């Protein structure tokens with residue numbers, strides 16, 4: 001197990017360039033299964049989850065080649081199996097995204113249950129209901145077995161705008177006969193990215209960016225060359241880091257439109273950003289007090305499906321708030337296990353009340369003290385790393401594979417900003 005040793009309490013300074021969005025890269029990798037031609041994916045983050053999915057694809061017979069550290073060539077011309085490796089599937093939640101493309105391409109699947117972060121109940125009902133509506137027949141025992149003689153377009157209203165369920169259904173519907181309409185679909189930037197990739201492969205999807213997607217099925221898809229969007233979770237993390245450590249950080253190569261709600265929310269906890277030349281600049285010295293609602297009531301930050309505040313940014317914004325002045329409630333509506341990591345922040349000195357699995361009250365500012373910790377999941381891991389950079393003195397973080405599952409070369413990026421962080425192999 002590797003660990004990070006951090007000497008915290010130093011202000012940071014400089015520019016970072018975000019890597020590609022993990023949650024766009026993973027379904028994009030699966031899209032290669034829909035064609036026998038080559039799909040080229042650029043700005044791919046070479047992170048743990050991506051490497052695991054590449055291994056799963058290789059096991060199915062896909063040729064996977066790195067052109068350089070952020071560009072992949074994938075060719076699924078000789079698929080040889082409908083049974084992805086169980087051990088690898090248990091490592092990543094994204095393995096559920098094999099359901100759509102394998103049913104579409106091979107008409108059958110035996111899919112081990114997916115793994116991933118333990119942050120709450122992660123239902124697959126929406127995937128299941130959608131696949132059956134398209135004509136698949138599924139069975140659940142130790143794995144999901146399924147077959148689909150012919151996939152046929154359908155009109156379906158999702159019981160919740162699940163990100164991976166929307167992606168799975170897109171991957172299945174693009175080659176189904178007839179028209180599929182997905183109502184109450186997810187519309188995160190990574191869902192938009194997947195739609196754009198599929199259209200460049202010859203699919204016919206409209207309504208992209210909205211919660212109603214119309215897919216006219218086509219017989220065949222072809223190869224494509226696609227660039228993954230910047231990772232807004234990484235961008236948001238650097239914004240929070242700049243504020244919490246009173247640093248000056250510029251984050252390059254971002255699309256302002258993806259950040260409307262994020263900027264509004266960060267502003268509530270006192271983080272001010274400027275945008276110029278496709279870059280954000282955060283001056284942590286300019287952090288203001290936490291805002292209250294009109295009338296003086298303590299405000300609440302809620303997570304929700306896009307365009308609401310992303311659940312994946314809750315952990316890092318909680319850490320940033322421990323350094324702002326005032327009180328605020330965080331209400332994590334989506335995952336019931338995501339707030340538990342805050343006990344580690346409390347033991348570092350943060351003033352947090354865990355009200356129930358979904359809600360906490362944070363009052364700041366509080367000095368944080370160094371600690372030795374393990375990273376429970378990818379986002380909480382990044383949040384603890386941030387807390388260690390705030391705390392004056394030496395902290396250690398174990399289980400850093402959790403952080404590296406989602407953040408590419410995070411230690412190198414932090415070093416460039418002047419952080420004292422060392423990766424130790426043990």
Ligand code: EPU
Nearest residue numbers: 023094121122160161162163164165305311312333334378
């Ligand atoms: N949910 C609600 N209300 C909704 C929609 C969802 O409560 O309106 C709940 C669901 O019941 C579920 C949870 O929220 O418990 C997540 O739902 P979803 O099915 O959308 O999640 P997912 O598709 O399994 C993807 C990302 C997650 C990210 C979520 C939400 C991938 C591979 N994973 O998961 O990413 O948190 O969407 O945006 O795309 C991460 O990157 O750290 C991560 C966990």
